[in-house]
Amino acid sequence: MDMKSMALQMVDLQKAAFDNGYETLVTMQDQAEKVFNAFVDQTGWFPSESKGVLSEWVSMYKKGRDDFKKAVDDGFDHLGGYLTSSLGRVGR
Numbered sequence: 001m002d003m004k005s006m007a008l009q010m011v012d013l014q015k016a017a018f019d020n021g022y023e024t025l026v027t028m029q030d031q032a033e034k035v036f037n038a039f040v041d042q043t044g045w046f047p048s049e050s051k052g053v054l055s056e057w058v059s060m061y062k063k064g065r066d067d068f069k070k071a072v073d074d075g076f077d078h079l080g081g082y083l084t085s086s087l088g089r090v091g092r
Contacts (some may be wrong), residue, residue, distance in 0.1 A: 004087035008080060015076045022069055029065070033058055 033085070040046050 004083065007083045007087060011076060011080055011083065015073075018076075022072075026065070029061075068080060 040051060084091075
């Protein structure tokens with residue numbers, strides 16, 4: 001096995017590990033959101049203005065979570081492209 005394919009396999013492994021961890025995080029956060037929303041809906045004393053604030057907060061952390069995922073995916077793509085081009089020249 002050459003250096004290029006080993007390096008690309010290591011990057012693929014790291015990306016798969018990140019993707020699995022990210023999907024676990026998303027699942028846990030979504031479940032926590034459902035539980036919290038059920039609690040808020042069943043609680044009569046929770047002000048409706050606060051529900052709007054919480055909804056906005058949830059939207060913001062989801063956007064941040066998605067932006068982070070995109071940044072990491074872009075980093076993996078750049079790394080894969082760099083390894084392909086630079087190690088391709090080394091192997092010649």
